[in-house]
Amino acid sequence: MTPSNGQTRAAQRSPTTQTPATACPIFVPGALQRELAIDSAIRWVLTTIVIVGLIAASVWGSEESAWQMLLIFGIIGVWFTVTASATRAAQEIPKITALLDRNLTGAEDLLAHALKRRHMPKAIRLLLYHRLAVLRMRQGRFAEAAVICQAVLAQNPQTPTRLTADTGSSRSKPTHLDMAWAPHRNTEGLRTSLLLMLAESCLRCQDPAGAYMGLQQLHRQRLRLLDLLQLLMLQTRYEIATRQRTALHRVDKKISMAELMPAPQCGAMHGLLATAAERNDQTNLADWLWRRAQLLCTTEQLDALGITAPFLQPKAPNSAATLGSALR
Amino acid sequence: MRPPQPFSPPTVGQVLTHLKRYPAREPSKLTAWMPIIAMATVIVLTMVIQSDWVLLLPWLTVGVVFVLLAMKMRNAQRLEQRITDAQELAMLRHWRQSLRLTWRLIPSLVTQPPLHGRAVALIAHCLDQLKAYDAAITAYNHLIDCVSAQDPVSIQIRIHRTIAQLANDQLIDADDDLRKLRTHTDVLAHPVIGAAYKLAQLVQQVRTNHWAEAVEDADQRIDHLRPLGVDAGYGYALTALSYYKLDNDDTAAPLANAGLWWSRATLLLPVGTLVDRFAELDQIAHALPAQSNTPPRLTTTQPQSP
Numbered sequence: 001m002t003p004s005n006g007q008t009r010a011a012q013r014s015p016t017t018q019t020p021a022t023a024c025p026i027f028v029p030g031a032l033q034r035e036l037a038i039d040s041a042i043r044w045v046l047t048t049i050v051i052v053g054l055i056a057a058s059v060w061g062s063e064e065s066a067w068q069m070l071l072i073f074g075i076i077g078v079w080f081t082v083t084a085s086a087t088r089a090a091q092e093i094p095k096i097t098a099l100l101d102r103n104l105t106g107a108e109d110l111l112a113h114a115l116k117r118r119h120m121p122k123a124i125r126l127l128l129y130h131r132l133a134v135l136r137m138r139q140g141r142f143a144e145a146a147v148i149c150q151a152v153l154a155q156n157p158q159t160p161t162r163l164t165a166d167t168g169s170s171r172s173k174p175t176h177l178d179m180a181w182a183p184h185r186n187t188e189g190l191r192t193s194l195l196l197m198l199a200e201s202c203l204r205c206q207d208p209a210g211a212y213m214g215l216q217q218l219h220r221q222r223l224r225l226l227d228l229l230q231l232l233m234l235q236t237r238y239e240i241a242t243r244q245r246t247a248l249h250r251v252d253k254k255i256s257m258a259e260l261m262p263a264p265q266c267g268a269m270h271g272l273l274a275t276a277a278e279r280n281d282q283t284n285l286a287d288w289l290w291r292r293a294q295l296l297c298t299t300e301q302l303d304a305l306g307i308t309a310p311f312l313q314p315k316a317p318n319s320a321a322t323l324g325s326a327l328r
Numbered sequence: 329m330r331p332p333q334p335f336s337p338p339t340v341g342q343v344l345t346h347l348k349r350y351p352a353r354e355p356s357k358l359t360a361w362m363p364i365i366a367m368a369t370v371i372v373l374t375m376v377i378q379s380d381w382v383l384l385l386p387w388l389t390v391g392v393v394f395v396l397l398a399m400k401m402r403n404a405q406r407l408e409q410r411i412t413d414a415q416e417l418a419m420l421r422h423w424r425q426s427l428r429l430t431w432r433l434i435p436s437l438v439t440q441p442p443l444h445g446r447a448v449a450l451i452a453h454c455l456d457q458l459k460a461y462d463a464a465i466t467a468y469n470h471l472i473d474c475v476s477a478q479d480p481v482s483i484q485i486r487i488h489r490t491i492a493q494l495a496n497d498q499l500i501d502a503d504d505d506l507r508k509l510r511t512h513t514d515v516l517a518h519p520v521i522g523a524a525y526k527l528a529q530l531v532q533q534v535r536t537n538h539w540a541e542a543v544e545d546a547d548q549r550i551d552h553l554r555p556l557g558v559d560a561g562y563g564y565a566l567t568a569l570s571y572y573k574l575d576n577d578d579t580a581a582p583l584a585n586a587g588l589w590w591s592r593a594t595l596l597l598p599v600g601t602l603v604d605r606f607a608e609l610d611q612i613a614h615a616l617p618a619q620s621n622t623p624p625r626l627t628t629t630q631p632q633s634p
Contacts, residue, residue, distance in 0.1 A: 225416040252623055260419050263557035284624040292595055295550065296557060 022112040024132060027144055032129060032151045042119040046082060050075050086120040089128065096131050100138060107135055126152055130190060133197055142201035146210060149198035156191065192218065192227050199234045208242050229261050236272045247276035251285070267297025268305050335424055337460035338431070343451070347470050350435045352444035363393040407436060411446055418450060427454035445474060449485070456488065461496035465489055483515045487524045494531045502532055519555035526552045527563050534566045534608070542570035546585070561596030564589050565609050572612050587616050594618035
């Protein structure tokens with residue numbers, strides 16, 4: 001995947017103008033794998049030291065009591081230092097999440113510090129990388145966000161084959177990653193979030209094949225209503241981008257669902273469906289959808305969602321003002 | 329078998345009693361310290377009692393503490409999921425089901441103030457939509473008392489309460505609230521909160537028959553109300569009504585404008601929904617032509633799903 005398209009647009013649209021004191025380096029696919037391997041190695045070394053130390057303490061116990069105490073305190077000290085580092089990283093996650101909404105520079109700074117820590121549980125490291133993907137999405141660096149999402153998702157080799165409630169089947173046995181993430185957040189929610197980001201970033205990078213992979217896996221997830229709405233939006237964008245006729249399938253249902261979205265997304269969805277209707281010579285439907293879209297969002301909002309060009313350009317007026325005057 | 333009772337939303341008294349009986353409270357500090365107290369007690373016991381089996385006690389305590397913490401966490405996750413279920417029902421406009429579920433959840437949320445707050449907000453919203461305005465205002469009041477006055481959430485709730493008060497003919501209270509809300513310019517700059525405030529102002533102008541004031545900034549109305557999504561249709565319908573009421577003017581402009589705004593309103597929301605929320609719209613519903621808010625049928629064969 002080439003970062004050129006997404007990143008160029010990203011640089012123009014990035015909400016932050018300041019450079020963070022410590023920036024996260026550009027993510028390369030092998031980085032996460034390497035860090036997890038180092039974490040695992042440190043964990044094994046520490047466990048071995050603790051076991052050997054305990055055995056040594058019990059062997060020397062009867063004669064060298066001062067050595068024994070020193071050894072036990074040493075083991076406890078090392079253990080506490082390592083756990084404290086992991087705990088601090090875990091405590092920073094809520095702060096990073098809060099900063100992602102209002103100060104991307106601060107969030108990147110904090111993330112860079114947190115990711116530099118050596119040895120932390122796998123679940124915490126994956127959560128930090130999830131936040132990094134969110135940050136890159138907000139910064140408009142979609143190509144990098146997609147790579148991060150793929151790397152984190154790759155750490156969960158078993159794709160859960162759960163089915164929706166109406167089929168009556170139960171979900172698969174939770175994977176080890178499910179168990180690791182469980183204390184921090186609903187695992188399905190995190191996986192869904194990664195897949196949604198993957199699909200969106202691929203669409204923004206003009207990579208329909210990558211988006212398809214994400215969408216396909218999302219269809220196997222048990223989704224909440226808000227996730228379903230996002231999926232609907234992404235799938236419609238995918239269908240429009242790949243010029244599929246299915247975009248207008250059950251259009252009335254899609255419009256009812258779109259009405260549950262926030263106004264800009266609702267308007268965007270109408271715009272997308274209008275484009276599909278125009279392509280399929282459904283002029284009445286296209287006109288009806290355009291009139292609604294114009295009441296629901298501005299062209300600037302469509303642009304911020306990254307769906308203005310090229311398919312919405314011919315019909316949408318250039319600014320909110322002209323759009324408003326077109327309505328009057 | 330008895331026939332099912334017709335649904336009636338809870339009364340003011342019932343809402344008050346329910347919220348007083350199950351108020352949100354911070355988790356007790358004693359509970360938070362309990363694992364440490366238990367561990368300390370066990371360590372002292374192992375030092376005092378010289379017996380082999382006592383050495384097992386610290387490990388047993390650690391095990392019990394871990395199991396209890398895991399159960400507590402799982403329970404919190406389950407409750408959060410239930411609240412999300414109720415919110416989804418409300419999003420899908422199943423007000424009764426959402427209200428019933430949230431009402432039953434309140435007793436189990438007392439030790440979790442954030443979830444309790446979400447539940448009360450949901451109850452207030454459902455009651456508002458079910459037109460049980462008195463009860464909704466009671467629930468809104470409860471929430472406003474719990475949140476800081478400067479908090480954007482508090483301001484949003486106050487705007488909703490104002491709209492409920494206007495629907496309930498509590499015009500003086502609503503006027504007072506709107507005047508106080510005007511000072512929070514920074515919060516009102518938020519698109520959705522600002523749009524809700526503009527809608528509340530418009531409802532007040534219509535309820536107090538200030539038709540000319542209601543159409544004063546009509547040229548900016550779409551920009552003001554757009555963040556509300558399809559609910560902006562209520563504002564457009566009230567603008568149409570205001571123009572319609574100004575129709576005793578000599579010019580034909582007001583009626584033409586009323587028709588334009590009514591078409592915008594009905595493009596977003598069905599006439600029945602508009603009239604159901606604001607009964608005064610009934611008079612223009614018969615007088616002005618409405619747009620269809622359902623999509624036109626596809627003219628050729630529909631594409632098949634893969």
